[in-house]
Amino acid sequence: MINKIRTSVFVVCAAGCLASCSDQMDYNEYNIFDKDYITQNFKNVGGFMTDIYNTVDYDFGNYSSGAMQASATDESEYSILGNAIEDFYNGAWSPTNAKSSVWTNMYKGISTCNHVIHELQGLSFDELKLNSDYAAQLHRYENYKYESRFMRAYFYFCLVRQYGDVPLVTQQITAEEANSISQTSADDIFKFIMDECADIQSLIIEDYSNLGELSTGTEETGRADQLAVLALKARAALYWASPLFNPNGDKERYRTAALYTKELLDAAQKRGKDLTAKYADLWAAESFNTPGIMKEILYGRRYYKNSSGDNMVETNNYPVGIEGGAGGNCPTQNLVDAYDMLNGKSIGEAGSEYDEKNPYQNRDPRLAATVAVNGDQWPTYSGAAKIETFHGGVNGEPLTGATPTGYYLKKLCNGAISLASNSKFTASRHTWLTFRMGEFYLNYAEAVFKYLGDANAVTVEFPMSACAAASMTRKRAGMPAFEEGMDAATFWTKLCNERFVELAFEGHRFWDVRRWKEADKYFKNIVEMKLTKETDGSITYTRKNVSRQWDDKMYFFPIPQTELIKNKNLKQNSGW
Structure with a gap:
């Protein structure tokens, strides 16, 4: 059940110490050494931290051979038929086809964290004592246990949101113990996560980019610091308060979530954090070292294969019809419909001025930053053509892999990358945004609204209203703030829609709809847009509804059958 490293044998990355912000965190050469060897060398111990950071999840199309988890929701549809992402909605999902990578990877990460926490403490590293930066390096080492405790809590968050009750392991255990341990309730897992974060938030390094005389000379902004801890505590509290777990x-759970989120926002703002000026900049290649963009990022998972970067997200999602394009995760009409008009009204609302013949005019600017529509120059590199997503177009059906929805994905992609064989710019760095300020303004809005029951209510405890918090991301995008005075049902609809738009393709939709227990409303039907080019050159837009399967057992994943066979004390989730 649990991937273990016994106390007598240690696995360490051969490449050495934990990567900084300018280094890659993906190593794949391993050597086996005993504990005495590992603990005599600072770089060897750092290799364990590299392994832990490499376990942090991200989804640039690596979830299922190019498909993002978004394509198992109403955000997108994967254009290449037969991808395993379809199992989530075609009835092929089961305990023997359990989508168990999170179970496997998170427990591997937890095992490594437990080793750092319990086996690699109290070291002094004689080989560094004569170095001028010895104090700084030792300070870095002493923070490992707090980073490991944070990461262990994060890995448990990934497990509990997916499975509910899971085994809780905080010590080194034998193989026999691993295969006989019982599950801990989801309530207790959430409490463990929040308690761990509360315990270490004043102990972990506050800000890796500002270590003063303890700096090692590199701003290691890719490491978890105090704000990452506060962010995990706040997000876990919101999930714990949500209907699936509550x-x-x-x-009172919503009150806790609101307090924790306010604590994070206050601490972040004190450090100069806030929303970056331009939404699309958050996924720019240099987001990790550009101050104006970094101010929104609380923690991000760096991904690049070498110093020049990678092009996985572009290879997976560029339009069919251009060299190297696969089609990939194509935004649905459901998502496109969610973007309001510039006047703040939804497309179906009276006075919106929505024009069905020109459906992308005067829309929320985040639509153009997220979705490539017919007629866009996409990608954006010099010489790229305007895409044609209509039937028979250069990038449209019936080409194999062409968008079935009428759209291609822009967000997360670097449009300056060309996949052409003769291109000189074929890769760049990418950062998966695990925690960012935009999410937590929306999280605060949700928690305060659910606790106070009124979108405009304020108290001494919560001086910012849910309506004001939910408007922050809209105003950043150049959209009007939400109108005050909305009834509770209207505000909840607007808030859910704002999350859909602001956080699209960031890994939230799959879990938001589940924790709200609203999958019947959102996941049983997607809408494709079929475009036809008429003889006069005009485009006709026709909606096509596509049904998908949903069963309430799918709110939680099945425990992998292989784990149930190994451990008779595990209980399968209901319905599986």
């Missing part, structure tokens, strides 16, 4: 509707 069937009795305990409002």
